[in-house]
Amino acid sequence: xxDSRLKARFGIFYALRVYxxxxxxxxxxxxxxxxxxxxxxxxxxxxxxxxxxWHQLFPSKSALLVESAKANGNVRVSELAxxxxxxxxxxxxREIIEIGTFDGRTTLNLAVNSNPTTPVFTLDxxxxxxxxxxxxxxxxxxxxKPAPGERYRHARPPWKDSxxxxxxxxxxxxxxxxxxxxxxxxxxxxxxxxxxDYAKHDTKxxxxxxxxxxxxxxxxxxxxxxxxRALDELETERKLGLKxxxxxxxxxxxNRQNA
Numbered sequence: 120x121x122d123s124r125l126k127a128r129f130g131i132f133y134a135l136r137v138y139x140x141x142x143x144x145x146x147x148x149x150x151x152x153x154x155x156x157x158x159x160x161x162x163x164x165x166x167x168x169x170x171x172x173w174h175q176l177f178p179s180k181s182a183l184l185v186e187s188a189k190a191n192g193n194v195r196v197s198e199l200a201x202x203x204x205x206x207x208x209x210x211x212x213r214e215i216i217e218i219g220t221f222d223g224r225t226t227l228n229l230a231v232n233s234n235p236t237t238p239v240f241t242l243d244x245x246x247x248x249x250x251x252x253x254x255x256x257x258x259x260x261x262x263x264k265p266a267p268g269e270r271y272r273h274a275r276p277p278w279k280d281s282x283x284x285x286x287x288x289x290x291x292x293x294x295x296x297x298x299x300x301x302x303x304x305x306x307x308x309x310x311x312x313x314x315x316d317y318a319k320h321d322t323k324x325x326x327x328x329x330x331x332x333x334x335x336x337x338x339x340x341x342x343x344x345x346x347x348r349a350l351d352e353l354e355t356e357r358k359l360g361l362k363x364x365x366x367x368x369x370x371x372x373x374n375r376q377n378a
Contacts, residue, residue, distance in 0.1 A: 130184035134200035171362040180207040206232040213305030217241040223268030230281040242288040243267035251293030252316035304328040313343035331377040337370040
């Protein structure tokens with residue numbers, strides 16, 4: 120086994136077995152400390168969805184963690200590991216769809232860990248394109264970049280081969296035509312705009328994309344108010360069984376219809 124693969128295997132072990140449980144405890148301690156001091160964290164909202172550990176939501180299959188270095192706007196390393204594990208169990212013949220490419224760190228991990236025949240489609244918003252809904256405050260800086268997917272575009276061996284499965288799509292998720300992909304996705308990752316209207320619209324899209332037995336994962340629940348409100352309202356109205364992945368800001372749902 121190459122040094123790169125050994126490092127990637129250790130990386131996912133560390134992320135899930137060390138970083139994730141300790142960060143969950145640390146988050147709780149910090150929250151209690153702020154409450155005692157009467158401080159409010161504007162990047163943390165009260166949440167309503169029940170917790171579940173990732174390994175109870177989908178089976179564990181061997182996976183790798185690549186491009187683990189985190190930049191502002193990326194998922195945490197523990198969340199990246201959960202997404203890698205989710206990609207690894209996507210059934211052959213299904214698609215993986217990501218709404219919100221950003222720098223392509225998550226995209227690369229989805230491609231590396233999924234079946235060699237599994238296509239990965241990732242959509243990002245070009246900076247010059249007008250949006251259907253207003254972006255949330257502070258999101259424009261994540262849109263203003265030369266090109267999306269820098270980290271998968273510049274992937275080095277042995278991960279570079281996996282990037283051939285990635286199709287970069289450009290457009291506004293509020294108006295993008297996904298009809299050719301309806302019902303084909305084994306995994307949909309929703310991580311586009313965090314504005315309430317976009318969170319609601321992208322969630323509707325995810326339900327149209329996901330295949331029977333497939334999964335949907337959302338990012339930044341409890342972190343961005345629009346995402347938190349949209350998912351809490353959805354669960355209150357439809358009782359879908361949404362679960363927050365313990366120790367993360369990810370929310371999980373499986374399409375059990377005719378699975």
